[in-house]
Amino acid sequence: METLLQQTINGLSLGSVYALIAVGYSLVYSILLFSNFAHGGFLVIGGYICYFTLKSLGFNIWIAGFASLVGAGFSAVLTERLAYKPIRERTNVTLYLLIASMGMSIVIENIFVIVAGGRFRALPPVIPTHPVHIFGLATTSAFDILSLLAAVFFLGALQLFLIKTKWGLAIRAAAYDLRTAGLMGVNVNLLISIVFFVAGFLAAVGGIFLSVRYTLYPQLGMITIKAFVAAVIGGLGSLPGAVVGSLILGLAEMLTAGFISSQLRDLVVFSLLIITLLVRPQGLFGKNISEKV
Amino acid sequence: MAAIPQDMILELESINKFFGGVHAVRDMSFSIQKGELAGLIGPNGAGKTTIFNLVTGVYSPDSGHITFLGEEITSLKSYQVIRKGVARTFQNLRLFQRSSALENVMVAMQQHHQYSFLEGLSHLGRWSSMEREIKQRSLDILDRVGLIERAHQAAGTLPYGMQRRLEIGRALALEPEFLLLDEPAAGMNPEEVFELNHLIQGIHRDFMLTILVIEHHMDVIMQICPHIICMNFGAKIAEGDPDDIQVHPEVLKAYLGEEVEE
Amino acid sequence: MSGYTEGIIILLCINAIAAMGVSVLTGFTGIFSLGHAGYMAVGAYTTAILTVEYGVHYIPAILLGGAMAMVIAYVIGVPTLKLMGDYYAIASIGLGEAIRLILENWQSVTRGARGYPGIEGYTTLYVSLAFFAVMAFGMFNLINSRFGRAFKACRDDYIAASLLGFNTARYRILSLVISAFYCGVAGALLGGFLSFIQPIMFDMIKSTELTSVVVFGGLGSMSGTLLGASIITLVTELFRPISQYRMLIYGAILVLIMVIRPEGIMGQYELGPRLFRRLKDKFSFRNRDNSEGRSS
Known part of the structure; x- marks a missing residue:
């Protein structure tokens, strides 16, 4: 019983970090309709900015965190401007964007291999990881609770941004139809930049928590595959879907690790993906897409 | 009329199709005989293309039966229907x-x-x-x-x-054996339409085909089709030869709108 | 011929075989897979186990490796190929990774993550050339047959294809199964070339590489695929001394191709009369434009 509660909290915590990554990825998908494989790169950029800021400017997580989120946001915008904008302005073949994003993902990863080296780095202990007892029922770490709270905070902020602001409204309109939104006078390029900034920003939050959990290394971005899986389980392009999918995935992973075997957790993740798609090909919250004949 | 052999090639029997809450096809029944050149007309959004999609297995009807050459094809997949001897074109070209x-x-x-x-x-x-x-x-x-x-x-x-x-x-x-043409004249100029009519009549004769043409330009159909089915709001409102259809009150209403009593 | 040159030629053959497999699926049938390294792994492990544990001769063992990849592709393809576009791409990552994880965890058969050593070095220059020649012959024939046209029809418009009487689901599976066979054989040959295989060799990066080669060569061009595979293999060898920059350059090239020439080196054209005719048309059009320009 104690393990169950503990693994549930750990699962929700891990799932909420996936959610931060998956939501950004899903947001980009909803606007440009392609899988941005460079999304993992944004997370790595965020992680390294945080690491080096902490090392050089002293151990202030607020400064480092801020620099990391904004830096990753701008890197995402830059990635879009350099690699995707020229393509999307020329064709509407989303496959080309997808392949370019695979290229950018390799580029970003290897910039860090060259600049920072391939070794694993532990973030300085700026986020508390001491054990916390919950009503005497279970023991978990402060880190898990913090990452859960941070995720809730940022996802809530995103929701407010999308509902309350002018740009949020424009983004929701563009998710229905980007071209029409453009015809209605929305500055499409600026809108896409904002979306990428938000995606990079949220990925960096995930990146910081993941580098505390697993240490930081150039290939850390590979973990976004799980966030992609979560987004697909939830339904590509659906933000609530991305969050629910992420929580399911986090729980499945931690419960497998707790009760079956730690080695099988990834296998469970991928089986979950395939089963969901077989039962519900458009994902849990996805729109049923049928082409007009 | 006696020259045409009296066997059915296609028969629709009380077909209904819903899209969400929209009743796209209501209780549609008609039959096409072998060797006919028939027309399916109606205003935009009347459900003509939906009929084609139901016949060719793109959609399956919510109720009713479709028979092709005496064989039930209601729930067959597209490729199976095609292999029975049906072919079609598309309103928005799919080359x-x-x-x-x-x-x-x-x-x-x-x-x-x-x-x-x-x-x-x-x-x-x-x-x-x-x-x-x-x-x-x-x-x-x-x-x-x-x-x-x-x-x-x-x-x-x-x-x-x-x-x-x-x-x-x-x-x-x-x-x-049976060809469905979905608005073959859409976007053509009058000269091209003339050539097209000629082509359709030609292949109908030379290939001994049965053809069903969708058009919402009445004049095209009136020229080439001796048998016309007219639909509106998903239901059949009239059926007959061009002379009947041209003066049928329901058809006129569908095309010209309801007359307003002063 | 030096051992080094020989090695490069063998590697070229292996990469070309795998790339042809991905090409028929991605370039010709329009199914984007990011998990095909998994099928290479199945071929490699099946052949390794058959030759090492059961003493099977390498030629039937390689073919059985390909056949095993086909069987696995069929079993997972029937349900998953219903998925379209990005959904299948993500699912294929899952499938590829699942195959790798199973190989890593199935210690008793695969010896786990540390790899499978001691494979007989059966992939000699002539073996690899012979496999390449036969398989390329078959592949080019296939795409120039009713099957190639059917694949392209499914790729370009699956609704139109099914309304021309194609059972599109069946052709998608057929394409996947053929592509798995090619990748399986390539994996088996790789095992015989390196004498050692390890699950991590067949991860998502390898899958991405396979797909990029095909895109680089031109989606829908089999000769482009061979050209792409050769260029990427040679460039990879060229940059081996500065290996840390290798992947960086590789990624940058991928982005650049998409920005500059997304249709790949060959577009959808094959080296042959059709390309020639097209070039001629282009050229004569240009002449006509020029003469019109002068006359006005």
């Missing part, structure tokens, strides 16, 4: 844009010249004779629809009217 006009026809023509996988892999056996035949017969079809000069041009770069004719050619290559 293989990057392939040449010839390849577009060949891909349909090959359905009746099926050599085995091993023959395809090795180019031995029937491969060469069948490929030659596929190509030759496809060229014949292109000639019939007046596109032989454009055989090697990418389909997507052909002028619009030619693309419409290429789609008819591709459907003919399936050697169907």
Whole structure:
């Protein structure tokens, strides 16, 4: 019983970090309709900015965190401007964007291999990881609770941004139809930049928590595959879907690790993906897409 | 009329189709006899294309039966319906844009010249004779629809009217018994429409085909179709020959709108 | 011939075989897979186990490796190929990774993550050339047959294809199964070339590489695929001394191709009369434009 509660909290915590990554990825998908494989790169950029800021400017997580989120946001915008904008302005073949994003993902990863080296780095202990007892029922770490709270905070902020602001409204309109939104006078390029900034920003939050959990290394971005899986389980392009999918995935992973075997957790993740798609090909919250004949 | 053999080729029996809350096709029944050149008319959004989609297995009806040559095809998949001898064109052209006009026809023509996988892999056996035949017969079809000069041009770069004719050619290559044409005259100028009418009547005669044409331009249909079905809001409102249809009050209402009493 | 040159030629053959497999699926049938390294792994492990544990001769063992990849592809393809576009791409990552994880965890058969050593070095120059020649012959024949046209029809418009009487689901599976066979054989040959295989060799990066080669060569061009595979293999060898920059350059090239020439080196054209005719047309059009320009 104690393990169950503990693994549930750990699962929700891990799932909420996936959610931060998956939501950004899903947001980009909803606007440009392609899988941005460079999304993992944004997370790595965020992680390294945080690491080096902490090392050089002293151990202030607020400064480092801020620099990391904004830096990753701008890197995402830059990635879009350099690699995707020229393509999307020329064709509407989303496959080309997808392949370019695979290229950018390799580029970003290897910039860090060259600049920072391939070794694993532990973030300085700026986020508390001491054990916390919950009503005497279970023991978990402060880190898990913090990452859960941070995720809730940022996802809530995103929701407010999308509902309350002018740009949020424009983004929701563009998710229905980007071209029409453009015809209605929305500055499409600026809108896409904002979306990428938000995606990079949220990925960096995930990146910081993941580098505390697993240490930081150039290939850390590979973990976004799980966030992609979560987004697909939830339904590509659906933000609530991305969050629910992420929580399911986090729980499945931690419960497998707790009760079956730690080695099988990834296998469970991928089986979950395939089963969901077989039962519900458009994902849990996805729109049923049928082409007009 | 007595010259036409009295066997049904297609029969729709109280077909209903819903899309969400929209009752797209209501209690639709009609039948087409072998050898007919029939027309399906109605205002935009009347459900004409939905009828084609139901017949060709793109959608399956929520209730009712569809029979083709006496055989129930209601729940068959598209490719199964096509293999029974049905072919169709599309309102918004669906050619293989990057392939040449010839390849577009060949891909349909090959359905009746099926050599085995091993023959395809090795180019031995029937491969060469069948490929030659596929190509030759496809060229014949292109000639019939007046596109032989454009055989090697990418389909997507052909002028619009030619693309419409290429789609008819591709459907003919399936050697169907029953051909469904979905607004073949859409976007054509009067001269092209005249040629098209000529082509449709020609293939109807030469290939001994049964044809059902969708149009919402009444004048096109009135000229070529002796049997016309008119629908509006998903239901059949009239059926008969052009003279009947032209004066049918329901048809006039559908096309001209309800007369307002002063 | 030096051992080094020989090695490069063998590697070229292996990469070309795998790339042809991905090409028929991605370039010709329009199914984007990011898990094909998994099928290479199945081929490699099946052949390794058959030759090492059961003493099977390498030629039937390689073919059985390919056949095993086909069987696995069929079993997972039937349900998953219903998925379209990005959904299948993500699912294929899952499938590829699942195969790798199973190989890593199935210690008793695969010896786990540390790899499978001691494979007989059966992939000699002549073996690899012979496999390449036969398989390339078959592949080019296939795409120039009714099957190639059917694949392209499914790729370009699956609704139109099914309304021309194609059972599109069946052709999608057929394409996947053929592509798995090619990748399986390539994996088996790789095992015989390196004498050692390890699950991590067949991860998502390898899958991405396979797909990029095909895109680089031109989606829908088999000769482009061979050209792409050769260039990427040679460039990879060229940059071996500065290996840390290798992947960086590789990624940058991928982006650049998409920005500059997304249709790949060859577009959808094959080296042959059709390309020649097209070039001629282009050229004559240009002449006509020029003369019109002068006359006006």
